[in-house]
Amino acid sequence: MSDGTRPLPLPALRRRSLVAGAALLAGLAPLQALHAAKPLEPDEEALFMTGTARPTPDGRLEVDIHAWIFEREHRWGLNTAFARYLGLNLKKLSPASRLRFNQRTALFHAESEEGKLIDVDFDGVPTRIAMPPSGKDGRSNLRVVIDAPRAATSQGSQQWQQFHGVTGPGELLHRFRGQALIVPAQGTSIISDIDDTIKRTQVRDRREMLLNTFARRFEATPGMAAYYRTLAKTPGTRFHYLSSSPIQLYPALSDFIRGADFPAGSMHLRESTTWRTLVPGDEDSRAHKLGVIQRLFTEFPQRRFVLVGDSGEADPEIYAQVMRAHPGRIDGIVIRDVTGEDRRSDRYRATFEGIDPVLWHILMPDTTAWPVQARN
Numbered sequence: 340m341s342d343g344t345r346p347l348p349l350p351a352l353r354r355r356s357l358v359a360g361a362a363l364l365a366g367l368a369p370l371q372a373l374h375a376a377k378p379l380e381p382d383e384e385a386l387f388m389t390g391t392a393r394p395t396p397d398g399r400l401e402v403d404i405h406a407w408i409f410e411r412e413h414r415w416g417l418n419t420a421f422a423r424y425l426g427l428n429l430k431k432l433s434p435a436s437r438l439r440f441n442q443r444t445a446l447f448h449a450e451s452e453e454g455k456l457i458d459v460d461f462d463g464v465p466t467r468i469a470m471p472p473s474g475k476d477g478r479s480n481l482r483v484v485i486d487a488p489r490a491a492t493s494q495g496s497q498q499w500q501q502f503h504g505v506t507g508p509g510e511l512l513h514r515f516r517g518q519a520l521i522v523p524a525q526g527t528s529i530i531s532d533i534d535d536t537i538k539r540t541q542v543r544d545r546r547e548m549l550l551n552t553f554a555r556r557f558e559a560t561p562g563m564a565a566y567y568r569t570l571a572k573t574p575g576t577r578f579h580y581l582s583s584s585p586i587q588l589y590p591a592l593s594d595f596i597r598g599a600d601f602p603a604g605s606m607h608l609r610e611s612t613t614w615r616t617l618v619p620g621d622e623d624s625r626a627h628k629l630g631v632i633q634r635l636f637t638e639f640p641q642r643r644f645v646l647v648g649d650s651g652e653a654d655p656e657i658y659a660q661v662m663r664a665h666p667g668r669i670d671g672i673v674i675r676d677v678t679g680e681d682r683r684s685d686r687y688r689a690t691f692e693g694i695d696p697v698l699w700h701i702l703m704p705d706t707t708a709w710p711v712q713a714r715n
Contacts, residue, residue: 375454376472378506383410385457385504386446387517388589389606391579392500393638394523395484402500402519403638404459404481407586408473409449417448425549436554443553446587451477457515462501463488476610497521497577497603520605525641526575527670529567529604530632532648533582533592535677537563537601542651543677552584557591559599560675566709570645571602578604581631583624585609607631621653628657636665644668645711649675650701659690662698671711672699 379385388405395401421444422429429437455473460466464486470479488500497520504515522528534540534548539558541547551558570576578601584592586608593606609627636644646661646669648654658672680686682701691699700710 376456377454378456379408379452380410383408383452383455385515386586386589387502387504387515388586388608389517389593389604390519391605391635391638392519392521394487394521398487399484400487400500400521401482401484402461402502404470404483404502404517404519406457406470406473406479406504406517408452408455408457408477408479409446410452411445412448412450418444421447425553426546427549427554432554439555440553443588443591446590447585449587451475453477455479456506458505459502459517460505461485461488462503467505478610497571520577520603522577522605522639522642523575524639526577527570527573527643527645528635528639529570529576529578529645529647530635531567531578531580531604532628532654533580533584535649535651536560536647536654536675537567537580537599538592538595552588557595557599559595559601561704562706563675564599564601567602568600569709576602578602579607579631579635580604581607581628583609583627625653625657628654629660632657632661636661636668642668643670645671645673647673647675650678650680655687655690655699659694659699662694669698673702673709673711674700675702676704 386407386409388407390403390405392400392402418441419429422440427440429440432440451473453473453475455477457470457479459468459470459481461468466485468481468483468485470481473479485500500519500521502517502519504517531537534542537560539560540551567578571578580592580596582592589606589608592608596603609623632646644665646654646658648658655672655674658674662669662672680701681703682696682699687699687701702710
């Protein structure tokens with residue numbers, strides 16, 4: 340609904356027509372969809388990712404919404420089986436570590452729910468919008484234009500559009516609240532990796548990675564939160580956290596970003612996954628990151644970008660590819676060193692060949708100053 344059509348309160352007939360329309364696009368008969376798509380059951384939940392919202396030229400707001408609908412599984416022994424698959428012995432973990440493991444793995448036991456309906460109510464806007472029926476992966480995505488809210492929620496220098504899920508007339512599901520980061524047309528966007536960039540994960544050591552992900556307290560990498568807070572002081576700066584971690588880790592990662600005092604931002608994680616696809620292949624990770632970055636560049640064509648990652652995986656190569664595809668739009672690439680390679684290494688010489696040396700930086704452990712000056 341980004342064609343300028345003004346959304347209206349949603350009566351039952353209109354909702355049925357929307358569901359039928361979605362079914363036609365999916366190759367299903369409208370009546371089949373009407374019978375197949377159902378509201379959430381009491382034991383089903385919706386998790387809204389933190390997305391983005393874009394002011395439109397006519398003074399309205401285009402909001403990008405991503406929901407995952409699921410039902411938790413509470414069968415005895417699931418955590419033990421999951422731990423065994425990961426190569427972890429729960430009996431050897433401390434009580435605190437076992438509790439963290441249970442909390443962080445809980446959504447990996449959840450079952451994605453297909454054909455579920457949920458509406459969205461926007462704070463400050465008298466509008467209810469129907470999300471498309473969820474797919475096999477439990478995902479329902481929607482981009483919609485709404486009237487500008489009477490007052491957006493502010494967190495520091497950031498502004499947010501708040502909303503919540505609704506499953507029936509007047510029934511507000513406050514535990515399914517979501518929000519979208521309002522991104523102005525101009526300014527600087529920091530696209531930041533998470534693992535080993537702002538959070539110590541040790542991705543290159545599988546056992547340490549799993550322990551740091553599921554059993555230990557999340558630990559911020561030194562200095563990065565302070566760097567980001569300094570960048571956030573520049574008006575118009577926004578943060579977009581990009582990771583190949585699956586959506587099941589969204590609650591824990593959101594708590595980490597808030598608790599470690601990083602600036603709040605939109606979150607772009609991989610689709611809901613299974614135990615066996617917990618660690619993505621190199622191509623899957625690359626495709627996910629490139630896809631999100633391209634979408635942000637397309638949605639915000641007047642903004643400048645800074646790309647921040649680490650040397651443990653393919654961030655340098657991915658960001659160099661983006662730099663070549665979008666010359667003139669990137670103020671800098673910053674790579675946090677975790678592999679002991681300086682900018683004279685064969686890897687960096689090959690990766691950044693032909694790219695202006697002043698545009699890419701290696702953040703060594705002893706670095707005390709942020710190497711990029713964000714533009715106003």
